[in-house]
Amino acid sequence: MSTEPGPRRRGVAETTAAIERAAIDLVTEHGYDQVTVDMICQAAGISQRTFFNHFKTKDAALLGTDEPAIDQQAAREFIVSDGPLLAEAAGLVRIEPDRLPADPSLIMRRINAVSQNPVLLARQMERLTAIEDELRQIIALRLRQDALRDGADEAELADLPEQAEIVTHLLAGLMRYVGMSWARAAAAGTPPPIGTEHLAERLERVIRKLG
Amino acid sequence: MSTEPGPRRRGVAETTAAIERAAIDLVTEHGYDQVTVDMICQAAGISQRTFFNHFKTKDAALLGTDEPAIDQQAAREFIVSDGPLLAEAAGLVRIEPDRLPADPSLIMRRINAVSQNPVLLARQMERLTAIEDELRQIIALRLRQDALRDGADEAELADLPEQAEIVTHLLAGLMRYVGMSWARAAAAGTPPPIGTEHLAERLERVIRKLG
DNA sequence: GTCACTGTTGCAGTCACTGCATTCAAACCT
């Protein structure tokens, strides 16, 4: 029909990357509401059906395939550590490096796009809830370690699961904070946003007030 | 045309309530995915256009018009109090009584429906973010009070806004916990779910571990 | 060459949601 010979055989990874790039570019230029899936498809040179073969939703394409996950090695160390709980726990959540887009500038543009769109920001935050379960189990183990170390009684041990849940939710809130400040710094042009180290001292001060 | 004489003049409130009731009933019976807006409209005896005149989205009809809000009187007391910060702050968020549905059993059915649907649960949680801004300002005022009382220095005062944001996010996580346990208790049939009083002692124990 | 595999596609259809113009009952006015 045209000069393009049927299906482009460029492999899953390339097509996926092309979609992500097109999506970010368009949203950066026109804003979230003004961009349709059809526009993204056209820019990426694929059909709409192909788009939805690669991404479950329009939002997913904008957020990318790199999801936050728990660093298993760090989790093992965290469980037996006796350092500041929240600050250490905040360091558990990472993004798997091999899932990151090949083009590094894409990350920056994505952070920019996401931080300027309430809808995307909300979706981004929702992703964190996906790992909350895993997180809760790790925190339960850590609390158990702490309790045993302190020689806790029966009643206190029984309350640990519930406490783990509270801590997990507190932590989820904290991760949202980290995400937001990261996005904000990125949007403002400040190059390397905060890590969790910077957070530790501040958290300590905050927690002292909570009692 | 039919026996029904044109548009039912039953007032906004009644129609809204009818939609809410129909929505909850259907989702309770068939599950979220199996219920379409058309079905809700038919059950409520209205047109689809009317549905969207009353609710912005399908989700909104299921969650109801009663949104969480900050109790202004409680907020004023909170700012000058020197009690446990997080536990007290968790008590600030209420649902305006006059916004609650007339039929009390509707609330129970709604909590049940929402707690069994991840999508709705997520939307419910999103609503909390709407008041986070207001919350942050109140917490900033409270932190300022605390700081002045303790005779804080210049540097510490400058850090207060950032601290207020951290506390707000921690608190947001905590409110999600309260909401979840409430929903869980309701789903399990346990009649009166926890209040924030019950939370206070537990929180104290948790926070002691966070340092 | 044939065959299985896989990435891609078109198409038809569903569902959520919107803008616009219209209708009808009730309240208001004279």
Added chain:
DNA sequence: AGGTTTGAATGCAGTGACTGCAACAGTGAC
């Protein structure tokens, strides 16, 4: 009472996200 205004409800046509299905075309294996 008769005319006007108002506000809830509606029909309709259209957009945009998303799905299921069947088909098609390069790619590599035998």
